Amino acid sequence: MEKKYAGIITIGDELLIGQVIDTNSSWIAQQLNQVGIQVKKRLAVGDNRTDIWEALDSMMNETDLILITGGLGPTADDITKPLLCDYFGGKMVMHQETLEHVEHIFQHILKRPMIERNILQAQVPDVCTVLKNEKGTAPGMLFEKNNTRIIAMPGVPHEMKWIMLNHVLPNIPNWYSTGFIIHKTLLTAGIGESFLAEKIKDIEESLPEHIKLAYLPNYGMVRLRLSAWGIDKTTLEKDVDNYFNLLKIRTENDLVTDEDETMEQVIGRLLTSRKQTLVTAESCTGGYIAHLLSKHAGSSVFFKGSIVAYANIIKEELLQVPHNTLITVGAVSKETVTQMVKEVRIKMNADYSIAVSGIMGPGGATAEKPVGMVWIAVASKENVEVKEFHFRFDRERNIGLTAINALNMLRQMIVDNR
CATH class of the missing domain: 3.40.980.10 (MoaB/Mog-like domain)
Structure with missing residues (x-):
């Protein structure tokens, strides 16, 4: 064959x-x-x-x-x-x-x-x-x-x-008598492709000829895919599983999922299994996070909706961000996203919330707040976590990176039961 x-x-x-x-x-x-x-x-x-x-x-x-x-x-x-x-x-x-x-x-x-x-x-x-x-x-x-x-x-x-x-x-x-092709994929986040390659270098070098490893980077994430061809399906699956488990152990701290699924699908699976819900308040991403969450069938089970607070007046009137906060520290600030993430969760009665505000470019930057500066907040009923990020790409990629990092922050909060 x-x-x-x-x-x-x-x-x-x-x-x-x-x-x-x-x-x-x-x-x-x-x-x-x-x-x-x-x-x-x-x-x-x-x-x-x-x-x-x-x-x-x-x-x-x-x-x-x-x-x-x-x-x-x-x-x-x-x-x-x-x-x-x-x-x-x-x-x-x-x-x-x-x-x-x-x-x-x-x-x-x-x-x-x-x-x-x-x-x-x-x-x-x-x-x-x-x-x-x-x-x-x-x-x-x-x-x-x-x-x-x-x-x-x-x-x-x-x-x-x-x-x-x-x-x-x-x-x-x-x-044709075709044999079998097997793929197994895991998803990592928060680690660059070169650093990941160095971390698993010895595993990659030990792969037999019939098993190949591919790196698939995208928006702050890297997929690792093992692909193999063989005649005996049982033996082939066993070989792939052995190396796949080695990759899972080595990437444990960066691992998002050991299934071939997207970050938003991981979020949906986690929330659905817990019978919990999510809402978003988006400024710089303009509803892109909501789009990622809602593009998959069945997402209404866990995703309740979004407030796209692009203009400051919407932040004030719908999300109760104090006018003085917007004047003194601005829309792109820890204080603003903290209020956004708290208010949207309460207003829409959800278990978790995400809020983002930043400067996507190419314009709108200042010396203190350059293009790519983003504040992301995630919240549960008990906790609020806020982080500052600095991305360095064009508008489209900065939006994508903001969305993925926001979802990953939420994933970590859900997994840790915070």
């Missing part, structure tokens, strides 16, 4: 100019890993015939499976289908089942007449196997050449996912 490799090609000028973020390839890669196929290469190319052709050529000799998304629509810039027809030496033919499906969509769902462009959606190369697309008009297509399978799918995410889930992933075991 050999490792099986996949390549992913995403097509569209909109990907290259940053107008659309490519979420397709990351989702596809996650699904392939779960069935034991390792993604070796991901390429994003524009709506250019030569570039697409060269991308296919480069992957044909390196991969067993190529997944293509995009360029299957009805407009002139959708060139993937005719290119694939030429690449595999076929001719375009009308696929009757697809035509009937397209007709049904226009007559019974969209309730509007079809035009020639819509009818052409049902044309496919005669050298492919058609993969029915129940969610749209452009079918998927399966080609085979030199022991490599090439699958073309629409770029619309929900259409691509339907084809993957119904036509591709269920057939992987029939196409």
Whole structure:
């Protein structure tokens, strides 16, 4: 049994100019890993015939499976289908089942007449196997050449996912003997990547060839991910668990979670298990902490709401920050966030609260209060903890760092039952 490799090609000028973020390839890669196929290469190319052709050529000799998304629509810039027809030496033919499906969509769902462009959606190369697309008009297509399978799918995410889930992933075991790929991830906070690497240097150096360690830093946190491939799943899991436990012990003081979850998911899990609630009072983050907490389904169980007190008048009127405090020590001060965190918890009747106030940049700084200076407060019914931070990045990253540090301060308070 050999490792099986996949390549992913995403097509569209909109990907290259940053107008659309490519979420397709990351989702596809996650699904392939779960069935034991390792993604070796991901390429994003524009709506250019030569570039697409060269991308296919480069992957044909390196991969067993190529997944293509995009360029299957009805407009002139959708060139993937005719290119694939030429690449595999076929001719375009009308696929009757697809035509009937397209007709049904226009007559019974969209309730509007079809035009020639819509009818052409049902044309496919005669050298492919058609993969029915129940969610749209452009079918998927399966080609085979030199022991490599090439699958073309629409770029619309929900259409691509339907084809993957119904036509591709269920057939992987029939196409390949893949072995197993295992990932285990832990999350640390409050320690830099280089310091973390030094702390676990001997563990990393002792890893066998089939287990790899990756560092994934982001906004004051670092994920450590062990990845392994093998034929015997039981043995593989045992090997990974042994090294993963060593990493957990070595990073104990910095460890947030030994699951592949975000900081806000950790907070949600902790509060939900204790049947406790949280509110926030945000100035410099403008509701970003509330966004992180509320973007996950079920967060209403523990997250009650937020007051975005961006202007001083809101701090005064809704959070009872004394006018004199704002005049003498300012909005970015220990005194202000202390009052904010106390008042928002009481006003919204929650078990815990977070308050932040700072200078995110690029303007608004003074000699005494530079860009990146932030005060963060967390509170329970019994305690209030306040810390001053100094971040050194641009506005977006300073906001992200403020949010993560605030959530981590709260996590530590919850875990310590303070």
